[in-house]
Amino acid sequence: MGVVQWAISPWGQTVPIHIAWFLIYLMASAGLVFLVVHAIYVRYFASAEEFSGSISQSAAASVPARVPRHSFAARAFHWIMAAAMLTLLFTAFLPKVGFPFAWVTYHWIAGLVLTASILFHIVHATFFMDFWAIWPNKEDMEEGMNRLKRTLGQDAPAPRRFAKYPFENKMYHGVIVLTGLSVMLTGIFMIFRVRTGIFPRNPYLFGDMTWGLMYVLHGLAGVSLIALIIVHIYFAMRPEKFVLTKSMVFGSLPKEYYLEHHDPERWVVEGSSKGASV
Amino acid sequence: MAVIRDVMPAFDLLQPSTAADAQRLLEQHGSDAWVLAGGLDSFDWLKDRIKKPKVVVDLSGVDELRGVRATSDGGVEIGAMTTLTEVVTNPIIKERFSLLSQGAELAASPQIRNQGTIGGNVSQDARCHYYRAGWPCYRAGGNLCYADTPTGRNREHAILHADRCVAVNPSDSAPALIALDAQFVIKTSKGDRIVDAEDYFIGPDLDITHLNILRPGDLLTAIRIPATWAGAKFYFERVRDRNVWDFALLNVASAMTVSGGNIDKVRVAVNGAAARPLRLKAVEDAVRGKPANAATGEMAGKLAVEGAVPLQFNAYKIPMMRNLVKRAIGGVEVATWA
Numbered sequence: 001m002g003v004v005q006w007a008i009s010p011w012g013q014t015v016p017i018h019i020a021w022f023l024i025y026l027m028a029s030a031g032l033v034f035l036v037v038h039a040i041y042v043r044y045f046a047s048a049e050e051f052s053g054s055i056s057q058s059a060a061a062s063v064p065a066r067v068p069r070h071s072f073a074a075r076a077f078h079w080i081m082a083a084a085m086l087t088l089l090f091t092a093f094l095p096k097v098g099f100p101f102a103w104v105t106y107h108w109i110a111g112l113v114l115t116a117s118i119l120f121h122i123v124h125a126t127f128f129m130d131f132w133a134i135w136p137n138k139e140d141m142e143e144g145m146n147r148l149k150r151t152l153g154q155d156a157p158a159p160r161r162f163a164k165y166p167f168e169n170k171m172y173h174g175v176i177v178l179t180g181l182s183v184m185l186t187g188i189f190m191i192f193r194v195r196t197g198i199f200p201r202n203p204y205l206f207g208d209m210t211w212g213l214m215y216v217l218h219g220l221a222g223v224s225l226i227a228l229i230i231v232h233i234y235f236a237m238r239p240e241k242f243v244l245t246k247s248m249v250f251g252s253l254p255k256e257y258y259l260e261h262h263d264p265e266r267w268v269v270e271g272s273s274k275g276a277s278v
Numbered sequence: 279m280a281v282i283r284d285v286m287p288a289f290d291l292l293q294p295s296t297a298a299d300a301q302r303l304l305e306q307h308g309s310d311a312w313v314l315a316g317g318l319d320s321f322d323w324l325k326d327r328i329k330k331p332k333v334v335v336d337l338s339g340v341d342e343l344r345g346v347r348a349t350s351d352g353g354v355e356i357g358a359m360t361t362l363t364e365v366v367t368n369p370i371i372k373e374r375f376s377l378l379s380q381g382a383e384l385a386a387s388p389q390i391r392n393q394g395t396i397g398g399n400v401s402q403d404a405r406c407h408y409y410r411a412g413w414p415c416y417r418a419g420g421n422l423c424y425a426d427t428p429t430g431r432n433r434e435h436a437i438l439h440a441d442r443c444v445a446v447n448p449s450d451s452a453p454a455l456i457a458l459d460a461q462f463v464i465k466t467s468k469g470d471r472i473v474d475a476e477d478y479f480i481g482p483d484l485d486i487t488h489l490n491i492l493r494p495g496d497l498l499t500a501i502r503i504p505a506t507w508a509g510a511k512f513y514f515e516r517v518r519d520r521n522v523w524d525f526a527l528l529n530v531a532s533a534m535t536v537s538g539g540n541i542d543k544v545r546v547a548v549n550g551a552a553a554r555p556l557r558l559k560a561v562e563d564a565v566r567g568k569p570a571n572a573a574t575g576e577m578a579g580k581l582a583v584e585g586a587v588p589l590q591f592n593a594y595k596i597p598m599m600r601n602l603v604k605r606a607i608g609g610v611e612v613a614t615w616a
Contacts, residue, residue: 007418009413100484103483193422201426202428211421
């Protein structure tokens with residue numbers, strides 16, 4: 001049982017045509033298993049979060065009561081992308097699991113919305129935000145390793161408080177970038193296979209092998225997103241993370257949460273004097 | 279690929295004698311099973327070695343699926359294994375629902391009608407030559423429609439409701455059954471399911487690999503025609519390249535009642551224009567209450583083809599469909615010697 005469905009083209013070539021559809025169930029199951037295992041781990045086995053150092057009184061005093069975390073543009077992007085992504089997942093996979101409906105038009109329109117929102121995000125993040133804030137750096141890697149060791153009961157120093165984004169957020173963002181760009185780029189070309197009224201239809205844009213690989217990549221990234229989105233929604237709903245979810249709606253975090261989890265030296269808040277952690 | 283004709287792949291042949299047994303076998307073997315009715319669709323697939331079922335469930339021994347029975351409400355129930363010839367010659371159908379006998383009589387050739395069944399006729403697969411040749415098109419589970427490419431041959435293909443795949447439904451009896459407001463009886467593991475004729479057929483927007491709602495384990499057992507349209511004014515016309523054997527390029531079926539020269543009730547359906555036979559509800563609504571004449575027919579014809587999108591080689595279908603619907607509503611002017 002392969003992960004890719006193959007066919008013989010009219011010219012006798014063996015070409016991939018799409019992913020095997022059992023991957024839908026596999027990835028949905030993987031997302032749900034992660035959710036259950038993580039919930040059990042947090043409930044029964046996880047120890048309280050510990051950070052090294054403490055924040056000086058003067059630094060804490062300069063932090064505003066609400067710490068701005070996401071600009072309006074960033075929040076708008078996130079929710080538009082979320083709506084487009086969920087529409088894409090539902091329209092792509094519901095018909096495959098027994099809920100048939102006319103999905104193609106909704107799918108490509110949602111795909112164009114996702115593409116536009118991603119392009120906006122790339123420009124916005126590159127020129128109007130701290131571009132590197134979301135990418136893992138060497139310090140993140142080292143601290144991530146230390147946290148893993150501590151989770152496994154080994155000796156390792158307690159990590160510092162986070163910068164604006166915790167290491168897990170950065171890793172998740174990286175994976176979403178890879179999968180998101182994969183579905184977006186392949187999806188744009190696949191739009192040329194259907195009648196949209198926007199692009200001239202051209203099924204001969206690529207050869208059968210290239211098209212097949214494109215469908216497979218689109219499918220693999222798509223089913224990966226099932227698990228990734230399940231995990232994302234799970235964390236967004238977790239009680240200890242819900243404050244972050246609210247910040248994606250209202251734009252800011254409470255000062256207490258900020259001081260508990262974030263290092264004012266690593267994430268300098270607008271309107272505060274640069275604090276010093278001790 | 280179609281490489282060897284006449285040598286079918288090996289399969290287990292199961293020959294139940296009751297519909298219940300047939301359904302159970304279909305349920306048991308799921309997507310590995312193939313339903314064999316008259317064989318006119320099946321043997322093409324099997325001999326070309328394009329479909330390779332593990333199990334073939336032959337319905338020829340299921341007598342309860344044969345025959346035409348009058349129902350208490352004045353309608354008829356036609357067993358799915360009733361041959362087209364029996365449908366054509368049945369006196370009740372001829373007298374009360376001649377629309378269906380006209381449609382069935384125009385199907386294929388006498389030999390084929392002697393062998394082909396009504397259930398097979400409505401359930402047969404698309405006749406797109408790319409699909410039938412075994413190419414990995416959308417309908418075969420692939421990711422391309424070879425007929426809808428810049429060089430594709432698509433003279434027989436869809437002008438309406440194409441969604442990636444442009445194949446059409448080839449049935450001649452289907453539009454007549456839709457016009458007669460028939461219901462299809464499907465035996466499933468959960469009991470009998472009854473669906474309106476127009477809901478039996480599906481387009482590629484809903485399911486690109488099937489032309490109807492039958493799924494593994496389902497068995498079409500009968501078609502019921504209510505008395506609603508008995509003795510109404512019927513019209514059936516079919517256009518094909520040759521007057522026997524060929525599949526229809528387009529066909530139209532209408533049933534109407536006329537009072538005081540005006541159309542009272544009407545149902546119109548066409549096939550060969552899309553992947554499913556189309557009931558023309560907009561046309562029905564537009565002509566209801568209007569005189570059954572050429573002007574109304576003209577208007578109906580124009581309305582019927584609104585939204586039609588031709589491919590490279592089938593633009594002729596648009597005026598053809600316009601004229602068929604026009605004639606179905608307004609009637610055909612009979613040529614006379616001046």
